Amino acid sequence: MSYQVNEKGYYGEFGGAYIPEMMVPNIEELRRTYLEIINSYDFRQEFIGLLKNYVGRPSPLYLAKRLSEKYQSNIYLKREDLNHTGSHKINNTIGQILVAKKLGKHRIIAETGAGQHGLATATVCALMGLKCIVYMGAVDVERQAPNVKKMRMLGAEVIPAISGNQTLKDATNEAMRDWINNPVDTHYIIGSVVGPHPYPDMVARFQSVISEEIRWQLEEQTGKENPTRVIACVGGGSNAAGAFYHFLDQESVELIGVEAAGKGVDTHETAATLTLGSPGVLHSSRSILMQTDDGQVTEPYSISAGLDYPGIGPMHANLFTTHRAKYLWATDAEVLDSALELTQLEGIIPALESAHALAALKKIQLKPEEVTVINLSGRGDKDMETYLKHFGY
């Protein structure tokens, strides 16, 4: 069975491009050209060069000794937090800005939740001298203030989205509306493996560098390319897609995604999409989403702005229904505990999103001989205010 997208843009029954006619020319152009562009020699050279010399890749794969001791096993951290701009998001924005340039676009739009994708987009726009507009839910503008300031300093215009819950879903709606109204010169850099085909596949390919590196780094450090399991947090699912990518067909490797349960999956304040959702169409692809019986998308909640999203990429919906990957959830409280644990055991302050992946350690049985890789998708700088409020330092 293939877990990759098929030629019609579907992962099993999920995916596709449920777009209004106004978006057809842009999406069609991208669909027709993306593989040729990203597989071309020139593109590869420039992409790989920037990842190495600008982003700082490869990111380290670090054996977390004290964490491993505590859980009586071998736990490696894939240090995406050490990338330029502080998360995995830059892998994708570097790729997409090169695609946008190739397509001759000079205006870039993006949505952002935690601000990490907005920051990574503003950064590559500064790098390439392109105009950048970032849509961000008004609530997130408040709770991720440092990133807003950084984006503005980088020259991006940050536009607060004031519809709905004023979080990531609403920012995405606004970005799509912008694209509809600016059909000719604009490229929309979607920040996760969501949206219409070919976005989920394109973003997954750009993020797949994570698992490509994990394989040779593990081989170097342990003599084996495959770990027992890989764990990643899932919002839209891009860091997880990147961390899983080269292990999808290695059926012996257990894949675990961790969703944000917010205040609990039995409350209405949650973002545990796969745990609570059902099939439907949101943001132009068929996937699983949280919705009412009438098909209205429900407003999610999570302490982590990057996971505060009622949908999930179609690739994950397929991995979930085919049972290739397992999806757990972690509550705000569990996540705060795990963030503090990593900080004090390893001297690494993780992003709230990434701390969801760490929280899985308390939910699974680890054996001494096993090797677990946790994708540390981002660093905690942007979350200091939340941490300080909860821990009272």
Add this chain to the structure above:
Amino acid sequence: MNRINKLFQEKKGQILSVYFTAGYPNLEDTVPVIEELVKNGVDLIEIGMPFSDPVADGPVIQHSSLIALQNGMSIRKLFEQLKDIRQTVDIPLILMGYINPVLQYGVKAFCQKCKEVGIDGLIIPDLPMDVFEEEFKAVFEANDLHNIFLITPQTSEERLRKIDEVSTGFIYMVSSNSTTGAKTSVSEFQKEYFERVNSLSLKNPRLIGFGISNAETFANACQYANGAIIGSAFVKAMEGSEPLGQKISGFINSIATDI
């Protein structure tokens, strides 16, 4: 004969189509709004099924959708409201909305219910043509429902011809690549687009929509198509505290004094 086909057979120009959001401003306004529109001589009505995430809509329809949902609007509720509509109304009625609520209702059950209450067509902007053909077309046809496709200034000729081939009611010509409610006047660029489409000798009649807001834009659009569709401007006119009938007749009279 489907009422949409009948309308275009009988009336070749100046067709006035109006969009409104079901359940707005008040939950039980749906039927009174339809009846008032008919009374004021409107030719065709698009009944909006509100959705939580209307990405193709501008602020006015986003707002009416939000209020309608807060009022308790749903597809189930809408079908209940419309159950006797054909006793008083005989102009064509179209439901317009996004795909997800339709999928949750169940496509087949939805289409059957449409037929039962007397709906003539559907506009589902985020239902792609290929998915329509593979999964929806047969059940639409079985229930005598036309699927109305949109075209834009950016739609290629090849795709236009394909849309014309698949269409059975009329083609919805979006005046400019935009979300609903964007301000437009008929520019040179649009003229070129309208004329280009007209020169293709398509088999389907066409209505122009998006940005039609007053007598002038309506009259302009009617030069290039069989008629035009007013959405946001009408929804906006429904705000305010005057009686519904007064707001509606005031607005329609301001658009078309001669229909």
